Amino acid sequence: MYAFDVERPTTIKEAVDALAAEEAQALGGGQTLIPTLKQRLAMPSKLVSLTGIAEMKGISKDGNTLKIGGGTRHVDVAKEAEAHYPALAALASRIGDPAVRNRGTIGGSIANNDPSACYPAAALASGATIHTNSREVAADDFFQGMFTTALEEGEIITAVSFPVPExxxxxxxxxxxxxxxxxxxxxxxxxxxxxxxxxxxxxxxxxxxxxxxxxxxxxxxxxxxxxxxxxxxxxxxxxxxxxxxxxxxxxxxxxxxxxxxx
The missing domain is CATH 3.30.390.50 (CO dehydrogenase flavoprotein, C-terminal domain)
Incomplete structure (x- = not known):
């Protein structure tokens, strides 16, 4: 590893302001980013941890739509979505191993868009909407290729809304x-x-x-x-x-x- 600064904002606004700094990188659960840093494949000078932002966590249901905060961990999606969207909960319950599920977040997975990640398939098949700090993007427009999304520099996923299918x-x-x-x-x-x-x-x-x-x-x-x-x-x-x-x-x-x- 190498030396870098870490900021731990408690609001979305604080996180966006921190990410405006040169060479700043958002850090969710760190399941992809931390190994990348260890291998020196990326070397940001500042990490902005999103794990302390309460407004980016949790699950709520409005009509037939399930909204999940971007900072919600896989293990919490597996537990809390079970009553509302069993297929999504089952997907979350089988991601990686217990260590990954207890650290990784849905927003981090979708933002990374690994070609073999599970959540992007759920978002695309569900016709989900990705909410960021500045806009809403349909899943059909969000995923743009391997490790590529519609996210702009400094933009973070605050929540994902899933229409619940039959x-x-x-x-x-x-x-x-x-x-x-x-x-x-x-x-x-x-x-x-x-x-x-x-x-x-x-x-x-x-x-x-x-x-x-x-x-x-x-x-x-x-x-x-x-x-x-x-x-x-x-x-x-x-x-x-x-x-x-x-x-x-x-x-x-x-x-x-x-x-x-x-």
Whole structure:
């Protein structure tokens, strides 16, 4: 590690002001950033911890929408969302290990947009809205590629609003060492159609499988996906699996998610 300053604001305004400083970096749960600093892949001169901002924590329900503070830990999403959005709670309960779940935050995960992270799939499939200190961004516009989002310099995620679907399920084919998904699929059925989001598979990060959405919107059953396929072009290929293998898993995990949603 190297020397840097740490600020611990207690309000969103204080955090935004602190991030205006040169080479300042927001710090959520630190599950990605701290290892990055240790490897000197990033070297900000100041870290602005968001963990002390009470207004960025907790879960509330308004009608059919579940709003989760950006600083809410995975373990709290797993517990508090269970009664309102079971599929989202189950997703949170299987992120990483207990140490990760007790430190990592939903806002940090979505802001980082790791190509194999679980929350981006939930946000995209749910048609979520990402709230920042200055605006609201639809999930369809927020995720813009591997580790790339619509966030601007100094902008932080304060909350995420999830419309609660009629039925939903997240299924992931887990890499046992990292517990990241080789492929994860979140399926959400709403009154006006079905949304399917895939993580872990593409070099461009999380994406919607629109062909499956059209088929499932007409017939919400695993059989509706028979004959559909995903191209291996542009898929992640590494020692854990080729692009074609991941493309095959997209279909398999989508079918399992649909079956599980029933």
């Amino acid at each position: 039925k939903a399920k997240y299924m992931k084919f887990e890499q046992p060492a990292s517990r990241f998904p080789l492929v994860g699929v979140f399926v959400a059925k709403f009154a006006d159609g079905v949304r399917v989001a895939v993580t872990g598979a593409s070099n461009d990060g999380v994406f919607r499988w629109t062909e499956a959405e059209e088929a499932l919107s007409s017939n919400f059953s695993a059989d509706a996906l028979d004959g559909l396929s995903v191209s291996g072009d542009g898929m992640i290929s590494d020692l854990h699996g080729s692009g074609d293998y991941r493309a095959h898993l997209v279909v398999v995990m989508t079918k399992r998610a649909v079956a599980g949603a029933h």
